Amino acid sequence: MDAKTDAKGKAGTLTVGNKNWDFPVYKGTIGPDVVDIAKLYAESGMFTYDPGFTSTASCESKITYIDGDEGILLYRGYPIEQLAEHGDFLETCYLLLYGELPTPAQKVDFDYRVNRHTMVHEQMMRFFQGFRRDAHPMAVMTGCVGALSAFYHDSTDISDPHQRMIASIRMIAKMPTLAAMAYKYSIGQPFMYPRNDLDYASNFLRMCYAVPTEDYKANPVLARAMDRIFILHADHEQNASTSTVRLAGSSGANPFACIAAGCACLWGPAHGGANEAALNMLSEIGRVERIPEFIKRAKDKNDPFRLMGFGHRVYKHYDPRAKIMQKTCHEVLNELGIKDDPLLDVAMELEKIALHDDYFVEKKLYPNIDFYSGITLKAMGFPTTMFTVLFAVARTVGWIAQWKEMIEDPKQKIGRPRQLYTGATRRDYVPISRRK
Ligand code: CMC
Secondary structure, eight states, X not given: OEEEEOTTSSEEEEEETTEEEEEEEEOOSSSOOEEOOTTHHHHHXXXXXXXXXXXXXXXXXXXXXXXXXTTEEEETTEEHHHHHHHOOHHHHHHHHHHSSOOOHHHHHHHHHHHHTTOOOOTTHHHHHHTSOTXXXXXXXXXXXXXXXXXXXXXXXXXXXXXXXHHHHHHHHHHHHHHHHHHHXXXXXXXXXXXXTTSOHHHHHHHHHHOBTTBOOOOOHHHHHHHHHXXXXXXXXXXXHHHHHHHHHHTTTOOHHHHHHHHHHHHTSTTTTTHHHHHHHHHHHHOSGGGHHHHXXXXXXXXXXXXXXXXXXXXXXXXXXXXXXXXXXXXXXXXXXXXXXXXXXXXXXXXXXXXXXXHHHHHTTOOBOHHHHHHHHHHHTTOOGXXXXXXXXXXXXXXXXXXXXXXXXXXXXXXXXXXXXXXXXXXXXXXXXGGXX
C-alpha cells in the first residue's frame, strides 16, 4: 500500500496493486496535513488499520495544539508557559471553552457563574457512603461523577446550547467538590462545603485540608502551585480519556456520564495513573545507588518494567509541562522547607542518568509531566491515590470543551471504528453432547 499526498497538498493518491484512489488532503493552521479517507471503504472496499491511532486524526479541532518534536503545547494558540506564568485556571477554562481570553468583565462573570455551582446535591453524600473507606478515590470519582447524570436534568438536553454551557460549568465547578469529598471520605473526616469567596485552587485545598473545628487558610504558594498544576493538565488534544469522552458523547449520551467515562480511562497507569505509578516507582527505587539496577530493568525487553514518568506518545522532546512542573516542584519544596527529600534526590539523579543513557536518548524518552507532579503533590500532603483524581479535576475542562466542540460540529456522527477480523470463519454449531 502506498499513500501519497501531492506536492500542492490538494489530493492524496492511494495505490494498492494496480488501482489508484484519490482523496482530499486538508491543511490545518499548523501541524501535519491529513488525508481524508472517509470514502475509502465505499470506493475501495478496504479499511485502514491503525492500532493505537498513531496516524489517525479522529476529528477536526480548534482547541489544543501539540508539536511533540519541538515540545510545544498551545491552548487556543497561547503557549502553555505563558498561561501557567501569567494566567489562572478559571481564565484557562474560559479560554478553552469560548476560544478567547476573557475581558476583565467576562472573567468576573465567569468566576461568579462557576462559583455558584460548586455545591453538589445533598443526596450525593449517600453515594459516597456506599463505598468502602479504602476504595481507590478514582473508583469513587468514576462512580460519583457518573451519578451526577441522575441529577441536574435541567442541563442534559445536549441540543440546547444554553443547557450545554450550564452542564459544562457545573462539571468544572463540582469536580473539586467531589474530589475533596472522595479524599475526606477515605480518611474518615467530615465533608467540607465549598466557600465561594475563595479562588478555585484555595477553595479546593480548603475542602481537602480544613476541618470544621479549625479555621484554615491556604498557603498562597501552595494554592498557586495547585492552580498551575490544574492549568498544565487542563487539555491535551485527542489523548485517550478525551477520545473516550468524545466517543461516549458521539452517541448523544448524558454529558455527566461522558465525563465519568473519561475518568475511567484516565485512571490507567499508561495515562493519568502514571503520576501515582511514578511516585511509587521512586519509593521502590528508594536510594540513588539502586538507580542503575532499575535503568537496566527498563531496558530489558523481557522485563515488563518501564520507567514511569518517562516517554510520551506525542512528545519526542522534553514535555514543556514537565519544565514548568519542575520549577513549581522546587517552589513548593522550598516553601515547605523540604531540603533533603530522598525521593527528590532519586528523581533528580534518575532524570540525569536517563537523559544521557543511549537507550532513552535513541527512543526519545524524556521525563513527562507526571514525573514531577507526583513529588509536588506528595509534598503538598496528598496521598498518591489522590494524584489521578487531581488530574481528573483539571482535565474536566478539556473533556467538556472537546465534548462541546464535537456536539457543535455539523459533521458530527456516532464514532464507530471498524476492524481487521482474524477470528474463525463461518462454522456450524456442534451440540454439547458431540463435543470432545
Ligand atoms: N521506560 C522504558 N522504555 C520505554 C518507556 C519507559 N517509560 N516508554 C517507552 N519505552 C520504549 C518501549 O519499550 C518501546 O521500545 P521498542 O521500540 O524497543 O519496543 C519504545 O520505547 C516505544 O514505546 P511505545 O510503548 O511503543 O510508545 P507509546 O507511544 O505507545 O507509549 C507511553 C507512550 C507514555 C504509554 C510510554 O512511554 C509509557 O508507558 N511510559 C510510562 C508511563 C507514563 O509515564 N505515562 C504518562 C504519559 S504522560 C501523561 C498523560 O498523557 O496521561
